Amino acid sequence: EAGVAQSPRYKIIEKRQSVAFWCNPISGHATLYWYQQILGQGPKLLIQFQNNGVVDDSQLPKDRFSAERLKGVDSTLKIQPAKLEDSAVYLCASSFRRASTEAFFGQGTRLTVV
Amino acid sequence: RKEVEQDPGPFNVPEGATVAFNCTYSNSASQSFFWYRQDCRKEPKLLMSVYSSGNEDGRFTAQLNRASQYISLLIRDSKLSDSATYLCVVGASGAGSYQLTFGKGTKLSVIP
Numbered sequence: 001e002a003g004v005a006q007s008p009r010y011k012i013i014e015k016r017q018s019v020a021f022w023c024n025p026i027s028g029h030a031t032l033y034w035y036q037q038i039l040g041q042g043p044k045l046l047i048q049f050q051n052n053g054v055v056d057d058s059q060l061p062k063d064r065f066s067a068e069r070l071k072g073v074d075s076t077l078k079i080q081p082a083k084l085e086d087s088a089v090y091l092c093a094s095s096f097r098r099a100s101t102e103a104f105f106g107q108g109t110r111l112t113v114v
Numbered sequence: 115r116k117e118v119e120q121d122p123g124p125f126n127v128p129e130g131a132t133v134a135f136n137c138t139y140s141n142s143a144s145q146s147f148f149w150y151r152q153d154c155r156k157e158p159k160l161l162m163s164v165y166s167s168g169n170e171d172g173r174f175t176a177q178l179n180r181a182s183q184y185i186s187l188l189i190r191d192s193k194l195s196d197s198a199t200y201l202c203v204v205g206a207s208g209a210g211s212y213q214l215t216f217g218k219g220t221k222l223s224v225i226p
Contacts, residue, residue: 033214042118042201042216043158055211091157102148103214105157 002026004106006092012112018080021109025073025094033103034067034077035091043091049075082113117141120202120217128225131192135220137185137202146205147178149187151198152219158201161187192224 005024013019025032030051035043046065048056051072060067064083069075079086089110093103120137127133139147147164162169164176164185175188185202202217 031212035216040218042218045213045215048211048213050211056213101146102160102163105159107157 004092004094004104006090006106006109008109009107010110010112012114013082015084015113016081018078019082019111020076020078021090021092021111023075023077023092023106025075025092026104029094029096029104030072031095031097031103032069032075033093033095034075035093037089037091037108039088046077046090079111082111084113087111087113117215118202118204118217120200120220122218122220124221124223126223126225127192129192129194131224132188132190133192133222134189135187135200135202135222137187137217139183139185139202139204139215141204141206141215142183143208144183144204144206147176147185148203148205148214149174149176149185150201150203150216152201153198158216161200189222192222194224194226197222197224 007022032049034046036046037043046060047067049069052069067077089108091108092106095101095103118139149161150158151161152158162171162176164178166178168177173190177186199219199221201219205214
């Protein structure tokens with residue numbers, strides 16, 4: 001079974017530029033998460049989708065971050081404009097059901113803002 | 115207020131040692147509990163789910179105390195390959211969503 005796919009693996013941009021990350025979850029997984037993991041910390045949830053609807057984006061900095069999941073499958077996360085503090089690993093995860101199930105993670109996108 | 119709190123370590127232990135990690139969580143309505151393992155520069159992967167009755171998987175034993183809102187992970191006979199960061203994860207429903215909250219992780223280094 002294919003896992004969660006993410007691209008790109010690495011990205012270096014200058015501050016104030018924009019960047020987009022892509023995620024393809026495991027087939028059949030209705031729930032998709034985007035997490036931000038800063039070095040030395042645990043993953044922090046940015047946004048959660050159930051099919052193509054947003055169920056939680058309370059920790060998403062909406063002035064600069066946006067995400068969509070068209071057709072309830074692939075998802076993109078965008079940052080515009082990027083700040084130095086956005087340097088982190090952006091992890092996409094998916095799970096089969098909403099409650100009481102584990103999440104499977106992609107390899108992440110390591111973003112460096114200079 | 116930290117929702118899921120762990121001792122960050124690092125724990126440096128010799129091969130063959132037994133090591134225990136602890137985790138506390140603040141949301142008393144939490145429903146599911148997990149330990150994830152994260153290797154350096156890799157994604158988190160599920161190590162084991164944690165059940166109220168306690169559960170064991172080989173050298174790993176996880177326990178949950180709902181009354182104290184406390185989770186533990188015990189690793190017996192540590193191997194070099196156990197070196198990683200161990201993340202305590204708690205799942206809870208609220209406001210129409212089910213959310214997984216991660217602790218900051220406890221770093222383990224097993225030394226030859």
